[in-house]
Amino acid sequence: MHTGSPTSPHNNVVESMSALMNVSGHIDKVMNAQTLEEVKKNRLRHTATIESIHWLCLQGCALRGNDGSSYSKNQDIQKENLHILAERVRKKIREDVGSAKFCLLIDEAKDISDKDHMAIVLRFVDREAFLMERFFDIVHVSDTTAVTLKKEICNVLGRHDLHINIRDQGYDGASNMCGSWNGLQALFLMDSPQSYYVHCFAHRLQLALVAAAEKESSIWLFFSKLNFICNLIKASPKRHIELQFAQAIEIATMVATGIREKDFQVEKLNSRFNDEAVEILRLSSALEPRDNFKLFNADDIYNFAEKFYPSYFNKQELHYLKKTEKARHYHLIDILIRLVLTLLVYTATTKRSFSTMKLLKTSLWNKVEENLLEDSMIVYIEREFTARIDIDSIIDKFYSTKNNWAHLR
Structure with a gap:
């Protein structure tokens, strides 16, 4: 069959037909393939950027780019x-x-x-x-x-x-x-x-001890000499052993003779720990699980729920809290425990x-x-x-x- 020259109309049609049958060579497929490759590369670069930002934050480092000018997009990318x-x-x-x-x-x-x-x-x-x-x-x-x-x-x-x-x-x-x-x-x-306020107990104790210590000249003198004493004891292992021995004797003597802190110090502690929050902690101790629930007290639990959490329990549920069959109504105890656990003890966080x-x-x-x-x-x-x-x-x-x-x- 005669097909003519390579550039004849017949051969041009055959070549076009072959190209048409090659789907992977279609212009939309080629463009999409390039776009997918570009997306893959862009996401890889962006992943590296995010991982770098994450690492810098975990190290507590400042975010910087190779171009920190106002025209640069580095800062916007980092912040976003x-x-x-x-x-x-x-x-x-x-x-x-x-x-x-x-x-x-x-x-x-x-x-x-x-x-x-x-x-x-x-x-x-x-x-x-x-x-x-x-x-x-x-x-x-x-x-x-x-x-x-x-x-x-x-x-x-x-x-x-x-x-x-x-x-x-x-x-x-x-x-x-x-x-x-x-x-x-x-x-x-x-x-x-019912959003009860609790003053950090660690802070209360600190304030009470500072106030009590201010009235004791011996405590002030002790801390003024403490640095010198520490350096003196650390310089000699023998002095360190002698100090421990003397301290043990002194503690045993204090326990035996019943020495107590002065009334002023006790008064300061009482003044810092005498509010509603302390009563909440006292009553909630009835839920303490240690020693096989040694402190468990049904009356304290009932009073605790009735006084501080009345909106969480109706009269019938409060009655169940006083009963001894706690297993049947454990969900009520669970609610109470969760409420108690949210109470603040200290603000260290x-x-x-x-x-x-x-x-x-x-x-x-x-x-x-x-x-x-x-x-x-x-x-x-x-x-x-x-x-x-x-x-x-x-x-x-x-x-x-x-x-x-x-x-x-």
């Missing part, structure tokens, strides 16, 4: 990805809280640039019955009045639908926090009458958050933006959550907010 990561952590904490009641732990401190900040920590019992304290946010406040603090707290909690679940409050003893009429705890009590702030916001990084500081702190403190966050989901979220960015999907 860090914010998405931080929001994922807050979301996971919110999911862990669920519908459980929580204690609100608040404390204030100044940073390196002399700005007031308020740390917000949530204390709650999770779905698996584990007691948790989670750092949730740190907020810059224009002043530390109770009204301002409450407004900022409500803004943070409101964004995550947490406000209605406040069960207890834990602050220090400053007047703006514990004031009976205009303090922060009083403002929250107006909204939620909020103090640790300020230690983190001092680590992140240094004299070399004292102009860090507030949002960047907040996001960096929650990623640094709640690092166990960040390890479980899917990087691909962060990339997708970033692309959805920056859809004019390079192809990421």
Whole structure:
């Protein structure tokens, strides 16, 4: 069969037909293949960026790029990805809280640039019955009045639908926090009458001991010489052994003769530990499980629930709490235990958050933006959550907010 020259109409049609039958060579397929390869490379670069940001945050390092000018997009990329990561952590904490009641732990401190900040920590019992304290946010406040603090707290909690679940409050003893009429705890009590305020017991003990020590000249003299004594004892192992021996004899003598602290010191301790919170702890000791529930007392449990948690139990349920057949009504005891566990004992978690702030916001990084500081702190403190966050989901979220960015999907 005659086909003519290579450029004849017949051969041109045959070549076109062959190209048409080769689907992988179609222009849309070629363009799509290039686009998929480009997306793959872009996502790989973006993954490296997110992992770098994550690593820097865990090390407490500042975020920097090769171009830090105002025209560079480095800072926007870093901040946007860090914010998405931080929001994922807050979301996971919110999911862990669920519908459980929580204690609100608040404390204030100044940073390196002399700005007031308020740390917000949530204390709650999770779905698996584990007691948790989670750092949730740190907020810059224009002043530390109770009204301002409450407004900022409500803004943070409101964004995550947490406000209605406040069960207890834990602050220090400053007047703006514990004031009976205009303090922060009083403002929250107006909204939620059973959000009991508990002054950190460790702080109470410290205040009581300091007040008691100020009246004892011997204690002042001891601490003024303590550094010299320590250096003297450490210099000689023999002196160290002799000190331990003398201390053992002195303790045995004090126990044998019944020496007690002075009435003034006892009075100071009583003045710091004589409020409603102490009664709550006293009655709740009836739920102590040690020594095969040695302290278990049905009357104390009933009085505890009736006085402090009347909205959680109706009359019939309160009656069940007094009965001895606890196995049939264990769910009531479980509710009571979860409520007790949310009560504050100390505010060490909020103090640790300020230690983190001092680590992140240094004299070399004292102009860090507030949002960047907040996001960096929650990623640094709640690092166990960040390890479980899917990087691909962060990339997708970033692309959805920056859809004019390079192809990421």
